[in-house]
Amino acid sequence: MIRYASRASLFAVCLAFANHALAADDTIVVGQSVALTGPLAENGKELSAGMKAYFDSVNAKGGVNGRKISLLVKDDASLPAKTLQNTQAFITDGVAVLAGYTGTANVALLVRTKKLKDADLSLVGPMTGADSLRAPFGTEEKAAGQGNYKLEGDTFQEGYVPQLFHIRAGYGDEARKIVKQAVSLGMQKMGVLYSDDAFGKSGLAAVSAALREHNLELASKGIYNLKTGDVKEAVKTINQPRPQGVVIIATGEPAQAFVQQYREVDPGAQLFALSAVSYKSLVKALGSKTQGVGISQVVPMPWNSLTPVSKEHQRTMKEFAPNVPLTYSTMEGHIIAKVITEAVRKGGTSRAKMREALEGLKSQDVGGYIVNFNDQERRGSRFVDITVIGREGELMR
Structure with missing residues (x-):
């Protein structure tokens, strides 16, 4: 049977994230605009919890190259305009990298307003599979349909976006x-x-x-x-x-x-x-x-003990987020945080160095899950598995 944690406890955990202050020079700050309220709140809270638990595990061991990694979270309630506002605040505050954003429309708005491009600020692991945001290197920008998230005077531009590093399949x-x-x-x-x-x-x-x-x-x-x-x-x-x-x-x-x-x-x-x-x-x-x-x-089953990253995730959540149940979203957050940690290990201490370090993660094995970036590739994975809901509400392969 599936066990559910109380929404109140999850919400309290995530609200604590939002109270972080920007850290000192010995800390790498990761900015996350995510749905803690609104239609994507459940996924957003779990994604954030998985990221924070992994970063906490890294910091408990002394950090990376003498630096701690801090997760600064702002709620956008799934609203693209709020995502834009939060991202501008991250840019102003000088965060080194963004991660774990939720919502196709939210990420698309950042692209078409060129916020990421102008700040040369990388966004790792957005929770969107939109292929329009995964255009290959060399693809020219072109005007695209805007759905229901149009802002006056803006045009959504599809094309290669070097600042987007996708962890999940499209x-x-x-x-x-x-x-x-x-x-x-x-x-x-x-x-x-x-x-x-x-x-x-x-x-x-x-x-x-x-x-x-x-x-x-x-x-x-x-x-x-x-x-x-x-x-x-x-x-x-x-x-x-x-x-x-x-x-x-x-x-x-x-x-x-x-x-x-x-x-x-x-x-x-x-x-x-x-x-x-x-x-x-x-x-x-x-x-x-x-x-x-x-x-x-789009990530390995978190309860599957046969996959190294799944076993690592189970240990990490048990120690650093014991009240948060394992889900595919917490697993995705774990992988995003691990990729960022590897980039920091390779010298990603500023925006420019972070992008360079991420591009250097070629065929990076994070524990049975391969992430592959280079100077022209931003689709880190094409892994897809099919699960089925069973009689007792459990997921089966």
Whole structure:
């Protein structure tokens, strides 16, 4: 059975992060604008907790090259404009590197306003799989759709972003894995639920492209508005051709509502979700209706003792965050923090040196999980695993 920590205790832990003051010269300060409230709060708190626990473990051993690593956290409530405000504060305060931001729209706003580029400030491990933010080296900037996060006078520019260092696989990688799994099970008709924002549109494009690789076309798609979260019409539209499987490009309450309503109209359809979905929230809200839902994952299973980084994460959380349950998000935070620590070890003590050190992490093995950067590569990993929610609400491979 899944065990849940109290939201209050997690929130208290994360609020403590936000009270950190900028540190002295012997400390590397990592800035994180993350959702501690709002629709991505659960993932945000867990991601931050995993990062902090790893940094605390490093500092307990004396730090790296005589320097401690401090995590400075600001809540953005999943609001892109607040993310922009927090990032400007980090830039003004002189943080060495950013890490663990949540939300496609939030990160896209930083790119199109050129905040990272102008400050030459690296952002490591943003929690977004948008392929538009993973354009290869040499890709020219071009105007792109802005979803519902447009700010007056701004234009979202897609293209190679040297300041973004991605730890997780992209939505395209997740979609290809899901579609491959579906096709191997004999599915030919697939539907997609997606939101009217950068996350939803990126996911839709990724699934459509993955299907074309198998000479298939999307059977149906349904869009929902983020402001209302109402998926009723989307359920009807998607179900009309009776697809064998549906990919859910949604998070939080809309994802929960879709699973509940779609189970009622077609209980036999196979439902898939991207890694952005919290399986814990699904299980807590819907119980047995979640059985069989497939979820792609972009880091190793945190409870799997066969993977060195998983065992390390278990030990670290037990000692430095004993009241925080292990999740895929805490694992992702652990890996992000470990990558930054390795960059510090290689001389990343300033913004420029941090970017140079990150570029030097070629085929970096962090414990059975390989991160590969160089001066032209920012996709650190393409690892994707498929898990399924079991009868008791547990995740199975």
